[in-house]
Amino acid sequence: MLVMNTEPASKPALKAVNDAPRPSKEEAMEAVRTLIAWAGDNPDREGLKDTPKRVVQAYREWFRGYDMDPAEELSRVFEDVSGYDDMVILREIDIESHCEHHIAPFLGKAYVAYLPTEKVVGISKLVKVVEVFSKRLQTQETMTAQIADAIDEALKPRGTAIMVDAVHQCMTTRGVHHPDVSTITTQFTGEFKTNPSLQDRFLKLIGKS
Structure with missing residues (x-):
């Protein structure tokens, strides 16, 4: 199942908000x-x-993502990029999350790319941003948009591309019981959104075209 989202209807919250006190x-x-x-x-x-x-x-x-801040993870950047202006891509970042509807795991891979302007971030920090949002009760669609928005806010790149490919245990172990169905969600911003050839190149480089 493919869910492609080039512009969310409303911007997802990047910080976890819980006004109620945590139980003991x-x-x-x-x-x-x-x-x-x-x-x-x-x-x-x-x-x-x-x-x-x-x-x-x-x-x-x-659910340690509720105690993590994506802006903090992306706060240390490097401005000496020596003229590099092409994609920075991380492939096959492990996703271990839980759906907010059944608290059942969904497991898969994330693919993250951005087009830098004057600054880049350490690649481990991009993995951390994926972790921040995956370690919360989630929908895959919201998580995909949150990852893109966090990178856009912190790095101000020319564009961001995110793909998540995951299998949901709420479908495989209960309900319809279809273990071979994976869900793919994408989010494109900036030049990735306006230039289909960049989208195609991203998908080819991550082996999904």
Whole structure:
């Protein structure tokens, strides 16, 4: 399934906003105990006694993007590009995210490109930006747009191109049970948006054309 988006209807929020206070660790663990009981098992049996603690720890890791700021990750730039003005492309960045509808994982790869102006950023920082947004409850469409917007805001490039190709466990392990369906989303801005030949070149270079 391909979802192509060249201009979002409304700009997605780049920072995680939660005005409500976070529950305590103990409250979160009790919520896990409740879900175990609701599923039909006994949260006090030997194999499940430590599960609430492990789940809370896993949530901290899976959703650490809420404690990260994409602007901070992209704040250190390098202005000496020695006249380089072609694409900077990162291929096959691992995506490990969770859909906001079922809290089920979706796993895949991200492909990121931008056309620099006077400054570039360390390539590891682009990976970090992908991580910021993937480590939140997400839709793939929103995440793709957020990655592009964060790069545009921080680097002011001539254009940005993002592709995400992922398999959603909410489709493979429940619902329609189609394990071989992947979802592809794209976001093009600037020159990538107005120049179809640049889009085609990007897709060819990442092996998706």
